[in-house]
Every structure is written in C-alpha cells, then in structure tokens.
Amino acid sequence: MKKNVGFIGWRGMVGSVLIDRMLEEKDFQNINSVFFSTSQFEEYHYILNNQQKERLRNAYDIEQLKEMDIIISCQGSDYTEKMYFKIRNIGWQGYWIDAASSLRMNTDTLIVLDPINKQNIIQAIDKGIKTFVGGNCTVSLMLLALGGLFQNNLIDWLNVSTYQAASGAGSAYMLEMIQQMNFICQSIQKDLFTKTPSILDIEKKITRIFNEKNFPKKNFGVALTGSLIPWIDAPLNNQQTREEWKIEAETNKILNSKKNINIDGICVRVATLRCHSQSFTIKLKKDISIRNIEELLLENNQWVTIIPNEEQLTKVKLSPVNVSGTLSIPVGRLRKLNLGKKYLSIFSVGDQLLWGAAEPLRRMLLLLI
C-alpha cells in the first residue's frame, strides 16, 4: 500500500526544489502526498500539476499530522522545535525527515547523505530509528566532493574556507542581495554610460551608497553585494561560529567515525545565488599521487567530476554559474602544496539547494517507501 507522506515547507526554497526533483523523478506516483501549510491551510493550490488543486492542511494540527506515515519538513527549525516533540509525545511512530538543523545531533537521529552513509541508514532503519535529518549544506557538499578521501581513511586533518551563497541564509536574504545589486546599478547608471567613465569616481560613489539610509540591508545588516561577510550563524564560546562548528561535528557523525577527524575552518557568505564553494587544505595520512587521489574521488560517487588544473576549464567549469541547478560536484585546483607531499589543496562547488538540502531528503524518502 502507498504510504501517506505529509509535506511541510513545500513552497519555501528548499521545499520547492524538493518538489521539483520529485516531479522530475516521478516519485509522487509511489506515495499519497498530502500538503500542509503554517499560513495558508484550507486554501487550494496547484502543486503537482496545473489540472488539480491540492487542499492544504493545517501544519499545526496534530490530528491531521498523525495520519501521516512519513512527514517531510523543510519549514525550518522553529517549526520543528514546535511540532516534532508534540507529535512524538502522543506516540506517533511515523518517520520524520527534516531539513532543519535542530534535531541533527540528537542520539536517536541520523544525519542522512546516502551516497556516503547508506549502510548506516539501512542499519538505523532496521534498528527502529524514525528520525532522519539532512546535513548542513557545506558538510554534505564537502563529503560528496571528498568522499573518496574520507572513506579510504586518508585525511589526517582538514581546514576549509567556504564561499557560501545567499540562498543558504533564506529567500528573504537572497532577495535582499539582488535588491542591493539593483540599488547600486540604478544609482550609477548615468556614470557608467558617459563617454569616459571614471572608474575610481564610480567606486567612490558605490562605497558611499553602501552607507546610505535607503540601501537595502534589513536582513544582512550590511552590504553583501560588492562585499562579503566572514560570519555565518551564531557565535559559540570557543570563538567559532556555529556554522564552523557543524563541519567537524556533523562530518564525524555522518561518517560514524571511530576516531574523530579534526576539521576546522572559516565560513564566509559571498554574493552568489545558490552554490556554495569550498577551498580545502588537507593533511593526508600518507603521500599519494594526484592521479591516485583523482581516481579515489571519482570512484566514490557518480556526481564528482574532476576539473583539470587549467585556467580556462577551471574558470568555466569550477564555478557557481556552471553548477547552479545541477547535481554535479566539480572538484578542481587539485595540487600538492609547497608545504610538503602530504599537503593537498582542492576546490569544489555544489548546489546548496539540491545536494546541500533537498536531494538527501528525497533519497531518504525513497529508502522508506
């Protein structure tokens, strides 16, 4: 019998990407889908096709939620914290699949990224685990890119610098980044198209614009367009941000590491749309050749592609513009550092809404239906 699957957060960015992927793969044929909303319940919306509207249920109504065999939430941590324990406390035994971070480190929760930890997922299902959460986007993208090194136990330690897209902060932030672009362009339009534009005058004008009262920065608080923000998520007592802390904590949980792999880094927001990029400095446990490393990365999963360390290919292929909207994980700028033969540098890009958020949830659902 088909399972009843309840979707919460389906009209947000992550949720819409999930629905699109499920439509693309015809996954809805294999489930009874039910759509919930925190704000538009009892309204009718076209979701799966333009012929039939779906009636939206109330995402805060436990009676309706408990009819589901599986609930997928892309609504965010506030919703999860409000509803997850409520529904578990009434004895609901269904599967809860979530994109938000709040349940990730719980002992009765598995972080899912099946190309990397399918074995653990299957074991967890067999053991009766009922809560499965997608990993942090940079963590999932890093594990796919470097899976071959992690799974062959080749990493002694790893340092990462991220270049995270505005989408990771949410739709309001992404919109604000584009509004900032628009504000700048409108303010300097005349200067750009004079016969002899003075670039330094334009630069001074833009720098002034960043501090204008009307410059759109309600969400970010500062300019992202034309700038960057080396801070993501909340501060922790140890000087890391929470986003930086997640990298080591979630990676080791996903890999179920017997011995903790040391990972640290700095997470930076940049003015890109929906792809996170990452620069890795890796101390290997032994000296292996670049060719060997490339083979291991490619063998690990079908989404990794190796971009040769050449100027033109790197510019075209190893970029957010090229990866946006795809499941591809290009890995490039692979070279040994001058620090020594065990020191490796790698750069990678991935779509933050696909592999970084929606796709691991979709694939988890497939394992349950």
Ligand SMILES: NC(=O)C1=CN([C@@H]2O[C@H](COP(=O)(O)OP(=O)(O)OC[C@H]3O[C@@H](n4cnc5c(N)ncnc54)[C@H](OP(=O)(O)O)[C@@H]3O)[C@@H](O)[C@H]2O)C=CC1
């Ligand atoms: N694993 C990861 O790396 C990532 C996880 N996430 C998680 O997913 C959560 C959701 O993120 P995201 O999808 O970016 O959030 P969005 O802001 O795009 O959407 C969240 C909810 O806001 C409501 N909403 C209100 N107005 C609108 C509107 N105009 N358009 C669409 N939705 C609207 C919808 O709920 P309703 O229909 O009920 O009103 C929607 O489900 C995050 O809070 C985070 O926890 C996000 C990114 C990456």
Ligand SMILES: N[C@@H](CC(=O)OP(=O)(O)O)C(=O)O
């Ligand atoms: N924090 C990530 C996106 C995200 O939602 O992560 P998490 O699911 O770990 O809260 C970013 O800003 O790019």
